Amino acid sequence: MFLIECPWCGMRDETEFSCFGEAHIARPLETEKLSDEEWADYLFMRKNPKGAHREQWLHAAGCRRYFNAERDTVSYQISATYKIGEKPPGGSRK
């Protein structure tokens, strides 16, 4: 079972959390100028890496706040959690 460190509440059981998928997806500015391809890329296309991944989590049964986590999608090990708006600990990686 996971123990997940909420940046506000500390270590809690995984059943208190929900995963909300890939983090750091910026909503494009001037969406009315987007082509269908660009819009589809923003809405639907995902990285889905095998290995290190950055995701949004919600502490649903706790403080009800979102945060980001860096997690390995093969070992499922969480290497870091950080608040929304903070830089990921490993530096900005595309």
Add this chain to the structure above:
Amino acid sequence: MSKYSIFSLLRNAISYHENWASAWRSPEPKKEYDVLIVGGGGHGLATAYYLAKEHGITNVAVLEKGWIGGGNTGRNTTIVRSNYLWDESAHLYEKSMQLWEGLSQDLNYNVMFSQRGVYNLGHNLQDMRDIQRRVNANRLNGIDGQVVMPEEIKRAIPEINIDQGCRYPILGASFQPRGGVARHDAVAWGFARGADMRGVDIIQNCEVTAIKQKNGAVTGVETTRGTINAKKIGVVVAGHCSVLAEMAGFRMPIESHPLQALVSEPIKPVINTVIMSNAVHGYISQSDKGDLVIGAGIDSYNGYGQRGSFPTIEHTVAAIVEMFPIFKRVRMNRQWGGIVDTTPDACPIIGNTPINGLYFNCGWGTGGFKATPGSGWVFAHNVATGEPHELNRAFALDRFVSGFLIDEHGAAGVAH
């Protein structure tokens, strides 16, 4: 290779069944093939089989990184049904159902397809409205289905709990009599043997590490067993399709999740049909050797680890025990996970890609097993002709750009 029959069984009985020939060869990969199929699961092997049988293309290799049928084909709960809401998916899954109905004879391999019926339970008024709508849509598409009430369910499945006072009472169900289960390993082995007999090379322990391209068209792949060239490549790798798409240089609307299943210790016959509940995330049937086969929902996070979280299993088992209080003290024997490739609209992606000669068949999410023959059949057509078949045209990758999604989430439910 000899045909399986009562006579071959008798002949081999004389030699104590010690002289059966292998069901398929293990050839060294050639330098070049007409078509490469990446992924030796049920869908990939079915594609190779129908390429050879329907389209006469036999210079084909199936590349499998592990052993055939060792991925999701060997990890699912073997449910087969075709009662989907929308026309596009109903037609595709019904094609598959029709192939299932003659598959053992066609393959000369007993896939143990058993049409024992499938119940999809409803637990609230909205579930029942959706069930009625779906059954009506099915019947308009010529697919069998009926709405059944709790008393009828109880008559068919005496052990089920239809008490209306519990947390998720059973208000009714849809029932597809032609649905059922099949032996998943036999499906992979039967297609492998059928493809191999027609000249297809099945190459195991051969992982693709790069997809070679020139001027926007594929030329071959790099593998752990050397370079293999081909002008046409069909990728059928389920959970790993994003990894393969990244090798080829485009993005997919796919997220891979762990999906878990478990079986109990073998018990005497108690369930002779399949019961699924989308609302509480549990589905159950009983295998021929007596184990209860139970499927859970997906874990919410992405994962390639072929295992999931314990709370997901606990949730499913709680649902099963409420439906069948009699199973409260049955012990579970084994539990495992597979990697499912989920799409935003819970429908597969079958067809051409931005690269010429490269075709993808993926995104089957939690419900690919039932589609195995139909998926292979349409994908073989797509790979052979370069154009989608009428049945898979709507499932193209570009539906995410055009917006013509096929929203099966509500209809097929999460348990698929």
